[in-house]
Amino acid sequence: MVALVAAVYGAASVFAQEANMTVRVTSPVNKERVTECSDITLRAEASIQTGTIRIVYFYQGGKSLASDRTEPYEYVWKNVPRGLYEITARAVDSDNNEVFADPVRFFVGDIQDGNLVKNGEFYCRTWPWSFSNYAGAIGSFMIDNTAWLSDSSAAYLQIDTPGEFDYNIQLYQDIPVDSGHTYTISFLADALRDRQIAIVFQLGHDPWTTYFYQTIDIAGFDLYGPYEFICTVNDPEARFLFNVGQFTGDVLIDDVRIIDPLATGVESRPEAGTISSISDYVLLQNYPNPFNPRTKISYILNREARVRLSVMNLMGEEVARLVEGHQPGGQHGVWFDGGSHASGVYIIKLIANGQVQTGKMLLLK
Structure with missing residues (x-):
């Protein structure tokens, strides 16, 4: 039976900080x-009545981007692609007390x-986007700035050695999915030969469970789709992939769109770890990370919510339930002790009023 851990920091300690x-x-x-592909200066103001501010961290979608130890506290985030972020x-003082800023959302x-x-x-x-080769297949992924499919830039997937299966070479990004939602997928593509x-x-x-699979014949430059995916699962760790590994012939891909009519816009998702939707609840990166054996998991509720905070292994099994019940709006934190668990990657799973957010943390012993 999973133990309910009681080391939760509630609103009183937050307000004291x-x-x-x-x-x-x-x-x-x-x-x-903000204009896409521009450099964006992230800036924070921090103040303290008693003591010294030691460091200020910046987070995007709950994952740490950078830190600064001197005023002005800022970081230049370079070449930011289109999206809603x-x-x-987070400010930390010399006694390791901490406080989080209210989240700011902006469009690129x-x-x-x-x-x-x-x-x-x-x-x-x-x-x-990420790119992978498997089982002896060899390929590469780069940006072609002379492609002119929808504009000058496109993904160029070079296939040097195909594999036995299409999944031997993959281009992908993590995109959470929700049961009951219908997703329409379209993209522009071209290939050196029909494939x-x-x-x-x-x-x-x-176990890489497949929710949707569609083969497509690329026969010259065209708009492919829309293809309809009616989802029957809730999966904050879902992944969308182009499988291109089974045949020879380089591929150009551009203007990839996955439309969910029930969504309000492109999601703010971290490079590692996910936020399932633009919401009133923010799961922040645990600190320290990597950790041994204890780490603090923090999150922000912009309003009262019924909360479940769990730690899962990579098999999807719950190894600890840290929080269960209603909590007021504000900043909350809980310590996770991994002393009885094996080294490896663990998934933090926050469910707040039915919305799911996840992140990854690394236990090193």
């Missing part, structure tokens, strides 16, 4: 619109309502 120390994000401002800051570039894909036009850089690829939604780790 805020009485002595404050921090707020001053740039960008909430709901600001959520930034917060033009965002189609309901489009869940980040950097689907392959501007600026490859992030947050087949596949688009896939699946669980992003072992």
Whole structure:
């Protein structure tokens, strides 16, 4: 039976910290619109009545981006692709007390309502797309700035040695899915010769459960789709993939769109770990990370919520339930002790009023 851990820091301790120390994000401002591919200066103001501020951390979607130990507390985030982002800051004093800023959400570039894909036009850089080769297949992924499918830039997938199966070479990004939602998928593509690829939604780790699979014949430059995926699972760790590994022939891909009519816009998702939707609840990166044996998991509730906070192994098994019950709005924290668990990657899972957010942490012994 999973033990319920009681080391929860409630609103009283948060307000006590805020009485002595404050921090707020001053740039960008909430709901600001920024040109895509630009460099964005993240800036925070922190103050303390008694003691010294030791460091200020910046977070995007709950994952640490950078830190600064001197005023002005700032970080230049370079070449930011199109998307809706959520930034917060954490100030820590010399006694390791801490306080979080209210989250700030801002837009980069033009965002189609309901489009869940980040950097689907392959501007600026490859992030947050990832590329993998398996079982002896060899390929590479780069940005082609002379492609001119929807514009000058596109993903260029070079296939040097194909594999036995299409999944032997993959281009992918993590996109959470929700049961009862219908997703429409479309993209522009071209290939050096006619060939087949596949688009896939699946669980992003072992056992790699497949939720949607569609083979597509690429026969010259065209708009492919829309393909409809009616989802029957809730999976904050789902992954969308282009499987291109089974045949020869390099592939160009651009203007990737996955539209969820029930969504409000492109999601703010970290490079590692996910936020399932733009919501009133923010799961922040645990600290320290990696850790041995204890780490603090923090999260922000913008309003009262019924909360369950759990730690899962990579098999999806719950190894600890840290919080269960109603909590007021505000900043909360709980310590997780991994002393009785094996080294490895663990998943933090926050469910607040039915919305799911996850993150990853690493226990090193």
